[in-house]
Amino acid sequence: MAFSAKKWVGIPILILLFLGLAYWLIGKIHYRLNVMDVEEYEPISTLKVEEHHLKSAKFPFVDVHNHQWTMPVQDLDKLVQEMNDLNMAVMVNLSGFRGKYLEESLENVNEQYSNRFVLFMNLDFEKLDDEGWPNETLSVMEEAVKMGVKGLKVYKSLGLTDTDNEGNRIKADDPRLDPIWAKCGELGIPVLIHTGEPEAFWFPKDKNNERWLELKQYPSRYKDPEKNPSFEEVMAEQHAVFRKHPETTFIAAHLDWFGNDLKRLANLLDEMPNVYTEIGAVLAELGRQPITAREFMINYQDRVMMGKDAYNKEEYYTYFRVLETRDEYFDYYRKRHAHWKMYGLGLPDSVLQKVYYQNALKVIPGIDSTLFNTNVN
Numbered sequence: 001m002a003f004s005a006k007k008w009v010g011i012p013i014l015i016l017l018f019l020g021l022a023y024w025l026i027g028k029i030h031y032r033l034n035v036m037d038v039e040e041y042e043p044i045s046t047l048k049v050e051e052h053h054l055k056s057a058k059f060p061f062v063d064v065h066n067h068q069w070t071m072p073v074q075d076l077d078k079l080v081q082e083m084n085d086l087n088m089a090v091m092v093n094l095s096g097f098r099g100k101y102l103e104e105s106l107e108n109v110n111e112q113y114s115n116r117f118v119l120f121m122n123l124d125f126e127k128l129d130d131e132g133w134p135n136e137t138l139s140v141m142e143e144a145v146k147m148g149v150k151g152l153k154v155y156k157s158l159g160l161t162d163t164d165n166e167g168n169r170i171k172a173d174d175p176r177l178d179p180i181w182a183k184c185g186e187l188g189i190p191v192l193i194h195t196g197e198p199e200a201f202w203f204p205k206d207k208n209n210e211r212w213l214e215l216k217q218y219p220s221r222y223k224d225p226e227k228n229p230s231f232e233e234v235m236a237e238q239h240a241v242f243r244k245h246p247e248t249t250f251i252a253a254h255l256d257w258f259g260n261d262l263k264r265l266a267n268l269l270d271e272m273p274n275v276y277t278e279i280g281a282v283l284a285e286l287g288r289q290p291i292t293a294r295e296f297m298i299n300y301q302d303r304v305m306m307g308k309d310a311y312n313k314e315e316y317y318t319y320f321r322v323l324e325t326r327d328e329y330f331d332y333y334r335k336r337h338a339h340w341k342m343y344g345l346g347l348p349d350s351v352l353q354k355v356y357y358q359n360a361l362k363v364i365p366g367i368d369s370t371l372f373n374t375n376v377n
Ligand SMILES: [Zn+2]
Pocket: 065, 067, 194, 309, 310
């Protein structure tokens, strides 16, 4: 008897263990069921404050950072109608490309809307080892400017993914590119240059990463530090170009990815008077720091321009609201860029006018200034 009692004594222990495990698991599942995915969570604010939903800019503006991908064949009537609704006087299409495509784009624009669109051209920097470099490219640029091109747009592939014949990464400050930058100065056209990516793309993809959602939705945007030049490296290469070519005007795209560090951007602008910037796709940086951003925009009112990047009529409304109003705690239009709320900067009219069009008129040649005759000032 004693033997069999000993045999049964283990069973309650096993049952207890099993119950404990089940309890723990149920707790886990329960917890999970009550936790929402970050992409799903859309709390509706209960805050009651004044709201100003602007669908049109207070002053006519130039969008200096836009991409239209079918310009040679595009029906521009609809686009111009939308531009009129927004009070966008001039759109700068940075994707002008070159050669026949560029020629046909210009023809299409000039048919009806010659003063409403500006085209920037694009070059293939991977040709820099080809015979005939740089002279062929320089004459392509001269031709393009004769045809009506008003600037050069440089994509982020330069400095990140473009390679030379040896397979080496082409740095923005590669001396083989110097003739290009110098030529832009000579021709009197600005270079709008996008270098790098938001710094957070280099950070670990974890719960502390501000751009975690974007890296989840677009995994290829992650910059593995093992396989990529660092953020600081590519930005330093870009700044070396700015310093080396003081006679050329540069527009550093996307607040030069220093929208989250406006002091640093301010220092760069102080150091390099040939550099301007624009706010395309980085509005959420300004909108989350209304006090600092307002001060920055006022102090650097001669250096910052209106830009949007990807075209979507309704998304401009948020730009107008951040720049013009003093609204509080309102939504941005793209969660992966900003899981935070926006606040209006309430910029003075004189600053708005510089950002909306006066700086663009100064930097980009040949814009029809009569489109900006406003009654204010
Ligand atoms: Zn762009």
